[in-house]
Amino acid sequence: MTSSTHIFLLLLLFVVSICSKSTSFTPFKFEEATIADIQLAFNNGKLNSSQLVMHYLDQISTLNPYLNAVIEVNPDAIDDASKADLQRSTDGMQLSPLHGIPVLIKDNINTHDKLNTTSGSFALLGSIVSQDAGVIQRLRKAGAIILGKASMSEWDNFRSLGVKQGWSPRGGQGRNPYPTADSPCGTSSGSAIAVAANLVTVSLGTDLDNAITCPAVMNSVVGIKPTVGLTSRSGMVPISPRLQTIGPMARTMADAVTLLDVIVGFDPLDANATKEASRFIPIDGFQKSLKEDGLEGKRVGILRHSFSNEYPKGSVEANTFEAHFQTMRLKGAILIDNIELKNVKIMQNITASGEVVALLAEFKLSLNAYLKDLVSSPVRSLADVIAFNNQHPIEERMKEYGQIVFLASQQTNGIGEAEKNAMKRMAQLSKEGMEDLIQEKSLDAVMFPDSSLSHTMAIGGFPIISVPAGYNNSGAPFGISFAGLRGSDATLIEIAYAFEQATKVRKPPPQLV
Numbered sequence: 001m002t003s004s005t006h007i008f009l010l011l012l013l014f015v016v017s018i019c020s021k022s023t024s025f026t027p028f029k030f031e032e033a034t035i036a037d038i039q040l041a042f043n044n045g046k047l048n049s050s051q052l053v054m055h056y057l058d059q060i061s062t063l064n065p066y067l068n069a070v071i072e073v074n075p076d077a078i079d080d081a082s083k084a085d086l087q088r089s090t091d092g093m094q095l096s097p098l099h100g101i102p103v104l105i106k107d108n109i110n111t112h113d114k115l116n117t118t119s120g121s122f123a124l125l126g127s128i129v130s131q132d133a134g135v136i137q138r139l140r141k142a143g144a145i146i147l148g149k150a151s152m153s154e155w156d157n158f159r160s161l162g163v164k165q166g167w168s169p170r171g172g173q174g175r176n177p178y179p180t181a182d183s184p185c186g187t188s189s190g191s192a193i194a195v196a197a198n199l200v201t202v203s204l205g206t207d208l209d210n211a212i213t214c215p216a217v218m219n220s221v222v223g224i225k226p227t228v229g230l231t232s233r234s235g236m237v238p239i240s241p242r243l244q245t246i247g248p249m250a251r252t253m254a255d256a257v258t259l260l261d262v263i264v265g266f267d268p269l270d271a272n273a274t275k276e277a278s279r280f281i282p283i284d285g286f287q288k289s290l291k292e293d294g295l296e297g298k299r300v301g302i303l304r305h306s307f308s309n310e311y312p313k314g315s316v317e318a319n320t321f322e323a324h325f326q327t328m329r330l331k332g333a334i335l336i337d338n339i340e341l342k343n344v345k346i347m348q349n350i351t352a353s354g355e356v357v358a359l360l361a362e363f364k365l366s367l368n369a370y371l372k373d374l375v376s377s378p379v380r381s382l383a384d385v386i387a388f389n390n391q392h393p394i395e396e397r398m399k400e401y402g403q404i405v406f407l408a409s410q411q412t413n414g415i416g417e418a419e420k421n422a423m424k425r426m427a428q429l430s431k432e433g434m435e436d437l438i439q440e441k442s443l444d445a446v447m448f449p450d451s452s453l454s455h456t457m458a459i460g461g462f463p464i465i466s467v468p469a470g471y472n473n474s475g476a477p478f479g480i481s482f483a484g485l486r487g488s489d490a491t492l493i494e495i496a497y498a499f500e501q502a503t504k505v506r507k508p509p510p511q512l513v
């Protein structure tokens with residue numbers, strides 16, 4: 001070898017070593033990181049769960065004083081993350097895609113750890129739950145890190161009327177990270193805000209009527225309201241197990257579906273509903289519904305009235321939706337325009353549909369059962385909670401808000417004739433509305449702007465997926481929702497994922513501090 005070749009080889013080695021150093025020192029980009037990005041970095045040794053948790057805890061301490069998205073952080077989160085890191089380095093076995101991934105939990109879902117579960121209220125502070133909620137057991141088994149409790153509208157906005165969305169005595173007023181948006185919406189407000197503002201990777205919300213879908217569209221994130229029963233509701237501060245569901249919130253459909261796959265399934269403590277709905281879970285999970293060509297051949301109905309009611313012709317939003325429809329057609333979707341749901345005005349009126357009558361009675365029954373089941377608690381019944389509010393008028397803003405819904409619920413007396421008739425009415429409206437429409441037009445799904453038809457979908461226990469659709473001229477987010485019959489979750493995922501991939505709407509919020 002000549003000396004010039006030597007020098008050349010040395011130089012080459014030098015350059016190669018610099019290059020490999022510089023790639024291995026490229027800092028991990030936390031903002032908008034997906035679960036897939038994170039798992040890749042875990043596997044490449046560029047990041048571990050402890051670092052990820054510390055990053056999010058830092059972000060929370062910086063941004064939460066403004067956002068009020070998090071009520072409590074888990075004092076064990078860093079320990080749990082180190083354990084996950086250790087397990088990754090020693091275990092040869094296949095780890096779950098949620099292994100080492102931080103998840104924020106809405107404050108009405110029981111965690112049997114140092115975190116309190118309070119539905120945003122001081123009345124439940126210090127109560128001790130008997131065990132983890134069904135979905136939390138599944139998260140822990142998968143190796144997910146419980147990062148903390150998300151703020152929410154107190155008592156799922158079932159205390160009174162006219163209470164500010166995203167407000168609770170324990171969490172304060174949640175703020176939308178997009179400064180020009182009106183509100184974070186509710187009731188899963190903190191779950192949406194935290195994901196939108198990159199305070200966590202993914203979060204859990206709960207939804208009966210609008211509680212995941214509205215915060216999702218308002219904060220420009222993905223929200224999945226699964227078919228009732230697909231996810232267990234055991235260990236959840238309830239309103240009505242007949243209609244309520246727990247679902248994921250995330251920045252991308254893929255992340256939301258990764259979380260969904262972990263939390264679905266049978267739970268002996270919510271046996272009837274989870275057994276009935278377990279037939280809707282695909283054998284290989286929902287992951288395989290994440291198909292780029294998921295819109296191909298799908299028949300999607302445009303609930304036109306809902307679009308024109310919300311956004312006038314010629315507005316940025318209306319024009320954006322038209323462009324999205326065109327994109328969907330180009331991706332092979334068959335859009336059926338100008339369809340109408342029979343009795344939609346009645347279904348959108350929670351008094352006329354029977355929703356209110358049924359929920360008032362169901363709330364008292366199910367809340368009392370939840371409170372009785374606690375190991376210990378300052379309150380043991382709805383009557384106790386009402387008394388607590390009266391005794392704490394300042395924290396509970398009693399002068400401003402009162403508790404008219406609680407009082408109405410307290411006066412109910414179980415499921416009698418009126419409630420049974422209301423339930424029959426809701427079932428009939430859903431049959432003549434969604435079920436007949438979908439069958440007559442052979443639809444896979446219907447779509448509407450934002451979460452505008454949530455009442456209509458709520459009374460049938462129908463699944464909804466909401467995804468970002470755009471930003472108005474002031475920069476406030478808006479969204480689109482896809483809904484279908486019970487059990488159509490896999491189809492909705494195909495549609496919403498392909499829509500997301502074809503439109504790529506989401507932009508992170510501006511720097512807040």
Ligand SMILES: *[C@@H]1O[C@H](CO)[C@@H](O)[C@H](O)[C@H]1NC(C)=O
Binds near residue numbers: 048050
């Ligand atoms: C995580 O990575 C950091 C930086 O490489 C390292 O200092 C730390 O020990 C790691 N933690 C665990 C639990 O592996």
Ligand SMILES: *[C@@H]1O[C@H](CO)[C@@H](O)[C@H](O)[C@H]1NC(C)=O
Binds near residue numbers: 114125
């Ligand atoms: C739970 O509430 C108690 C007050 O009852 C408080 O001392 C504790 O710090 C709370 N837990 C967390 C994790 O914040």
Ligand SMILES: *[C@@H]1O[C@H](CO)[C@@H](O)[C@H](O)[C@H]1NC(C)=O
Binds near residue numbers: 477
């Ligand atoms: C954008 O939407 C927000 C509501 O989220 C509203 O307050 C604002 O007026 C809208 N701006 C425009 C230009 O339409």
Ligand SMILES: *[C@@H]1O[C@H](CO)[C@@H](O)[C@H](O)[C@H]1NC(C)=O
Binds near residue numbers: 272
């Ligand atoms: C579950 O279903 C059985 C059989 O239909 C019924 O007897 C029972 O009351 C149900 N349990 C609940 C909690 O709804």
Ligand SMILES: *[C@@H]1O[C@H](CO)[C@@H](O)[C@H](O)[C@H]1NC(C)=O
Binds near residue numbers: 349351352
């Ligand atoms: C909703 O229905 C109730 C009872 O049927 C009726 O009194 C009320 O006017 C309706 N509200 C609207 C906005 O139509």
